[in-house]
Amino acid sequence: QSTRKPLVAGNWKMNLTHLEAIALVQKVVFSLDEKTLDQVEVVVLPPFVSLRGVQTLVDGDKLEIEYGAQDVSAHESGAYTGEVSASMLAKLGCAFVTVGHSERREYHHEDDALVNAKAKIAFAHGIIPIVCVGEGLEVREAGEHVSHVVAQVAAALEGVPAEQAKDIVIAYEPVWAIGTGKTATPEDAQEVCSAIRDQLADLYSGDLADGVRILYGGSVKPDNTAALASQPDVDGSLVGGASLDGEQFAAICKLT
Numbered sequence: 001q002s003t004r005k006p007l008v009a010g011n012w013k014m015n016l017t018h019l020e021a022i023a024l025v026q027k028v029v030f031s032l033d034e035k036t037l038d039q040v041e042v043v044v045l046p047p048f049v050s051l052r053g054v055q056t057l058v059d060g061d062k063l064e065i066e067y068g069a070q071d072v073s074a075h076e077s078g079a080y081t082g083e084v085s086a087s088m089l090a091k092l093g094c095a096f097v098t099v100g101h102s103e104r105r106e107y108h109h110e111d112d113a114l115v116n117a118k119a120k121i122a123f124a125h126g127i128i129p130i131v132c133v134g135e136g137l138e139v140r141e142a143g144e145h146v147s148h149v150v151a152q153v154a155a156a157l158e159g160v161p162a163e164q165a166k167d168i169v170i171a172y173e174p175v176w177a178i179g180t181g182k183t184a185t186p187e188d189a190q191e192v193c194s195a196i197r198d199q200l201a202d203l204y205s206g207d208l209a210d211g212v213r214i215l216y217g218g219s220v221k222p223d224n225t226a227a228l229a230s231q232p233d234v235d236g237s238l239v240g241g242a243s244l245d246g247e248q249f250a251a252i253c254k255l256t
């Protein structure tokens with residue numbers, strides 16, 4: 001774990017206007033100390049319309065945080081009304097994009113093939129995909145969570161070469177823990193994150209798997225961060241609700 005720099009990403013979902021977004025980024029940065037910024041990669045994921053404002057703020061004030069988008073089109077450009085392309089995100093300085101968030105899979109019917117296409121187009125434009133995987137409650141109760149999640153990882157990486165896959169970030173987010181206040185136990189998170197790493201080793205190599213950041217997501221808060229982050233295969237978190245509070249988000253970064 002020592003060679004992997006932990007990463008904490010705040011998924012703001014569909015919250016905050018572009019003005020509120022700027023205020024929140026300022027609050028987050030104000031609440032972070034130098035040591036945390038040295039040790040943890042801090043990323044915010046605002047809605048599309050706030051990215052330009054966040055870019056101006058981060059560039060103008062040379063802030064030591066990164067930002068990205070919550071989704072990307074699988075198409076390069078053209079007649080896809082309402083979609084936003086990877087080249088547009090790259091031009092806005094997005095370093096990351098989440099793909100396959102469970103809310104996209106559930107409400108927008110995104111399947112593994114689309115998640116794979118989105119991951120590929122992000123890489124093609126120099127943006128690191130944060131690929132979200134995770135099982136629903138029924139799968140967990142049937143005891144099939146590990147096989148379900150590792151299959152999602154393999155599908156997301158289908159045809160992705162090692163030169164790109166080495167930079168991927170995977171977020172393990174059990175669907176039953178997102179926005180519900182139910183957190184997986186640190187042992188639950190470790191079990192699946194370690195299985196994801198084994199899967200990466202099988203698909204590519206042990207060396208590649210050792211370098212990939214695997215995050216946990218699902219009701220992460222300051223009071224459960226340290227126990228989750230201390231697990232050997234958990235390299236940070238994808239934070240939803242608590243990322244909308246600058247002080248809480250900064251506290252999660254510090255405790256990681």
Ligand code: PEP
Pocket residue numbers: 011013173177178179180181217218219220238239240241242
């Ligand atoms: C998420 O949106 O990825 C998430 C984990 O949300 P929450 O932290 O609110 O459960």
